[in-house]
Amino acid sequence: MENNLYIFNTLSRKKEQFVPIHENKVGMYVCGPTVYSDVHLGNCRTFISFDIIYRYLIYLGYKVRYVRNITDAGHLEGDRDEGEDKFAKKAKLEQLEPMEIVQKYTIGFHEILSIFNTIPPSIEPTATGHISEQIEMVKSILESGFAYEIDGTVYFNVEKYSKNLPYGILTNRKLEDLLEGTRELDGQDEKKGRLDFALWIKAKPETLMQWPSPWGWGFPGWHIECSVMSTKYLGKTFDIHGGGMDLQATHHTNEIAQSQACNHTTPVKYWMHTNMLTVNGVRMSKSAGNGFLPKELFSGSHPLLERGYSPMTVRFFMAQSHYRSTLDFSNEALQASEKGFSRLMEGYKRLQKLTASAVSTIQTAGLRLKCEEAMNDDFNTPIAISHLFDALKAINLVYDGKETISVADLDELKIVFKTFIEDILGLKSENTTSTGNESYKKAIDLLLNMRLEAKQNKDWATSDKIRNELTALGFEIKDTKDGFEWKL
RNA sequence: GGUACCUUGGCCGAGUGGCUAGGCACCGGUCUGCAAAACCGAUCACGGCGGUUCGAAUCCGCCAGGUACCUCCA
Numbered sequence: 001m002e003n004n005l006y007i008f009n010t011l012s013r014k015k016e017q018f019v020p021i022h023e024n025k026v027g028m029y030v031c032g033p034t035v036y037s038d039v040h041l042g043n044c045r046t047f048i049s050f051d052i053i054y055r056y057l058i059y060l061g062y063k064v065r066y067v068r069n070i071t072d073a074g075h076l077e078g079d080r081d082e083g084e085d086k087f088a089k090k091a092k093l094e095q096l097e098p099m100e101i102v103q104k105y106t107i108g109f110h111e112i113l114s115i116f117n118t119i120p121p122s123i124e125p126t127a128t129g130h131i132s133e134q135i136e137m138v139k140s141i142l143e144s145g146f147a148y149e150i151d152g153t154v155y156f157n158v159e160k161y162s163k164n165l166p167y168g169i170l171t172n173r174k175l176e177d178l179l180e181g182t183r184e185l186d187g188q189d190e191k192k193g194r195l196d197f198a199l200w201i202k203a204k205p206e207t208l209m210q211w212p213s214p215w216g217w218g219f220p221g222w223h224i225e226c227s228v229m230s231t232k233y234l235g236k237t238f239d240i241h242g243g244g245m246d247l248q249a250t251h252h253t254n255e256i257a258q259s260q261a262c263n264h265t266t267p268v269k270y271w272m273h274t275n276m277l278t279v280n281g282v283r284m285s286k287s288a289g290n291g292f293l294p295k296e297l298f299s300g301s302h303p304l305l306e307r308g309y310s311p312m313t314v315r316f317f318m319a320q321s322h323y324r325s326t327l328d329f330s331n332e333a334l335q336a337s338e339k340g341f342s343r344l345m346e347g348y349k350r351l352q353k354l355t356a357s358a359v360s361t362i363q364t365a366g367l368r369l370k371c372e373e374a375m376n377d378d379f380n381t382p383i384a385i386s387h388l389f390d391a392l393k394a395i396n397l398v399y400d401g402k403e404t405i406s407v408a409d410l411d412e413l414k415i416v417f418k419t420f421i422e423d424i425l426g427l428k429s430e431n432t433t434s435t436g437n438e439s440y441k442k443a444i445d446l447l448l449n450m451r452l453e454a455k456q457n458k459d460w461a462t463s464d465k466i467r468n469e470l471t472a473l474g475f476e477i478k479d480t481k482d483g484f485e486w487k488l
Numbered sequence: 489g490g491u492a493c494c495u496u497g498g499c500c501g502a503g504u505g506g507c508u509a510g511g512c513a514c515c516g517g518u519c520u521g522c523a524a525a526a527c528c529g530a531u532c533a534c535g536g537c538g539g540u541u542c543g544a545a546u547c548c549g550c551c552a553g554g555u556a557c558c559u560c561c562a
Contacts, residue, residue: 030562031562033562034561039562040561044562045562046562049562050562086560171491171492171557171558173490173491173492173557173558174491178490178558222560244561244562245557245562246556246557246560246561246562247561247562248557249491249556249557250557250558250559250560273562274562276555276562277562282555285560317500320500320501320502320510321500321502322501325494325501326493326494326555327500327501328500330499330500332512332513333499333512335512336500336511336513339511339512339513340510340511340512341511343511343525344511346525374502380502380503382509382511383502383509386501386509386511387509388510389509390509390510393526393527396525396527397526399526400526400527402526402527455521458521460521460522463521464523467523467524471524476525477523477525478523478524478525478526479520480525485525
């Protein structure tokens with residue numbers, strides 16, 4: 001299959017033409033959430049970005065296997081292979097079983113992603129469901145000589161690995177620099193090298209989630225699950241691995257090392273990293289406390305928000321920036337997106353009502369190609385959207401009777417709009433009136449018909465009163481040549 | 489301290505050597521009883537200094553400011 005898709009590969013820090021390993025097929029792995037608390041908006045940005053990427057790959061005709069894991073074990077509070085397990089800590093706080101925590105937040109995560117209209121991945125494996133495979137991989141890494149065991153805990157030997165293979169390729173860093181950057185660890189540490197990380201961690205007696213292993217009871221290190229599950233479902237080498245940029249330096253770097261040590265091959269052809277969401281210029285993060293939850297965003301209940309914004313407004317807002325750029329959250333920016341989105345969707349609805357003429361007096365033919373070119377350039381959604389807005393102008397001109405469009409052009413325009421707005425960008429109309437009941441609609445129509453009569457009698461006082469009061473209730477009233485239109 | 493990245497008009501946000509990005513806001517106009525919506529038009533730009541070049545927002549250097557990673561986070 002021929003395509004001109006170019007993807008920015010973190011490995012080379014360049015845009016590279018996308019050539020799948022197996023013709024017509026794409027294997028894509030994205031690091032999913034650790035389900036110990038509510039998913040926050042920054043996480044959502046990454047998953048929405050990859051949702052659009054997934055949708056576009058499908059549009060191009062690829063058969064995509066999209067794997068996104070759920071981390072439900074082994075993720076410690078600190079990454080120094082000490083500290084408390086996140087699930088255990090939360091379980092104590094909420095007085096629940098760790099698996100109740102996992103269940104609760106997994107459901108919440110799915111709910112939110114569904115509200116954002118993302119397509120579920122093909123496979124969503126969990127760490128706890130792959131304990132034996134993780135043990136096998138740890139064994140294999142031990143056999144290859146890149147790991148060592150100390151008292152029930154298995155560590156990856158970074159120094160030894162880096163003698164044979166480049167450890168810091170993903171962040172373009174040398175081992176010496178990394179070592180220099182690592183601060184001295186206070187307290188006891190049994191690791192041989194400062195950069196070494198745990199593959200398997202010995203359980204303490206009070207550890208809630210633990211499994212038997214050749215090294216005694218314990219639980220897997222955080223990084224190993226991704227190596228295991230991506231290998232299992234996508235093979236030793238697969239096409240795309242994605243995740244947030246914050247995972248690049250540690251998690252993904254270690255993942256490469258593990259997979260390489262076990263499978264003796266480069267695990268991933270294209271590494272893709274999404275940039276961070278910021279609030280007032282500072283990264284939105286769990287620890288900084290400036291991250292709001294999707295529900296707070298929808299309802300406007302967070303102190304930083306002036307009011308609520310709908311899920312599709314947020315999705316559109318995110319699509320208006322490129323996935324590799326930071327995106328700054330502000331009320332002003334969200335309101336701008338809300339209006340723009342509303343205008344786009346209004347135009348999309350109008351498009352369905354247009355009547356074709358014998359000839360086109362406007363130029364819309366190249367739209368699909370332009371949008372494809374934008375998406376082919378490392379999924380440049382903001383450019384694709386700008387082309388849709390250009391076409392929107394043409395739609396409105398035809399709607400106003402100032403220009404005409406031919407049947408063929410109209411049909412193509414309808415298909416392209418549907419394809420890019422719904423299928424690729426994953427946007428959908430949120431107009432509530434379409435789901436409202438009939439009597440309610442008729443009541444509004446009745447009021448507006450009364451207003452129409454008042455207008456015909458030039459009773460502007462009554463006519464304005466009806467319109468103003470409805471407007472105050474949130475309705476938008478538009479007068480047309482032969483009547484009116486309204487929406488909530 | 490080390491490493492990397494960023495700085496675009498009132499706001500958001502594309503763009504990597506010459507050609508109007510786009511959205512929102514604002515201003516003028518068309519339409520309208522007045523509005524709204526829509527359309528047309530105008531205004532506003534590339535952090536600072538220097539260099540390369542016929543030509544730089546785009547390449548190079550320096551400076552200033554900011555952010556991220558190096559410590560859990562998508």
